[in-house]
Amino acid sequence: MTTATAAEDALWARTYHPAPAGAGQLVCFPHAGGSASFFYPLSAELAAAAEVVAVQYPGRQDRHGEPTPSDINVLADLVYRALRPRLAARPTTLFGHSMGSVVAFEVARRMEADGLAPVRLFASGRGGPSVPRTGTVHLRDDAGIVAELDGLAGTDAVLLADEDFLRMVMPAIRADYTAVETYRCGPDAVLRCPITALTGDSDPKAPHEEVLVWGRHTSGDFELRRFPGGHFYLVDEADAVTDVLRRHLVTATTATDPAGQRTAP
Template sequence: MTVPTNAEYDLWIRRFHQAPDAPVRLLCLPHAGGSASFYFPVSAALSPRIEVLAAQYPGRQDRRAEPSIGTVAELADRIHRVLGAVEDDRPLAIFGHSMGATLGFELARRLEADGRPPAVLFVSGRRGPATHREETVHLRDDDGLVAELKSLSGTNTALLGDEEILRMILPAIRNDYRAIETYRRPEGGPLTGPIVALIGDDDVKSTVEEAKAWAEETSGAFTLRVFPGGHFYLAAHQQAVLAEITDALAAHAS
């Protein structure tokens, strides 16, 4: 297997604010249909104390000409691979929202296998990976897919009304939904590092009880934080979410 280059790393991993002296890094993983820019406000708020990185998946924004990746496992493999392209001994934490939470879990499993577990795994807006719902949003027609996006309020509604932009983004969104809806937790034991689960109390994609199932995925510390709101509760509670991240990483960021 060829060793990934720095150019590949920069294609996959975005850094909005330079923080070379930060003692800890936070890799943010977007939701289905999301992009790295979703985490720009997080980077602005946490830098320079914490260096915020954000993954840019293929098939969107400046990578829209590239084919999307069809499974969570392959996406985790690719990100895991490019993370090895740059030498950096600082602790790495992971924050993933929705599909990004499950992707974060898979990435954490790969990093643990390397002997370098994440400092903290933050899983937001997603039920535990051992829970299962039969979901088929990816099989809906375009109108059905747009209706799903509007119901979750996760995509700018102005974009949803622009037919030309919709034609560009719907294939990537559909692919992401296919990847997460066909995901099944693989065999294997729990992680050893801490998990912090964050959930809205009215999230249609995960009940609070389903979010509690993340406790089964680590032999280490588990924390659950419940916020008022739905699937994108974090938009209305950004400061509180940032405080949770900062507090959980305090031991590494001092």
């Protein structure tokens, strides 16, 4: 694999707060239509425990002029190439919400295939990766996609009514939904690292029995944490979710080789 440049890392990774020397890192993957700034509050809360790295996908905010991949595996390949030096440098926990959970899962697969060992994967707001998403949101007109976003209550209603904003972000949102709804993963895709699934107890996009499927995709430990709320439960339950992550980050340890890089067990 060709070594990524510092410019590629800066393009894909946002670090909002300095971390203590020797701390691990939490790499966060946004939901469909989401951006790195969604994780700014989490970064502020966890700054004393770890370096929070928020992934910035193409097609949004400062990257709005770039085409957005409409395939989860292509997106994971690009993320992994750009962030590999960072992922190899210190103990890494992965956290993804909704679409971000399967992007994080695919990045974890690439890490393990490359001899690196994620400390843990936190998968939020989605059923296990082998549960197919057969929706057709990506085939709707713009109004139909806006209606979907409005129903999930994760996007400010003022922004959804802003035609200029929608014109700028709609290509990325449509590409994200295409990626989510066409992603397929076999039941034999199993990580060695432990997985924690996080879910809202009334999330229509992540039924309880589908969230449990994450347990089939690890040979390590699995746990399920449920919170009050819907698909964006992690906004209203931010304190509780942050506490789960903080406890993990404070206590997490991982094996290192003599060069200080993490190696798969």
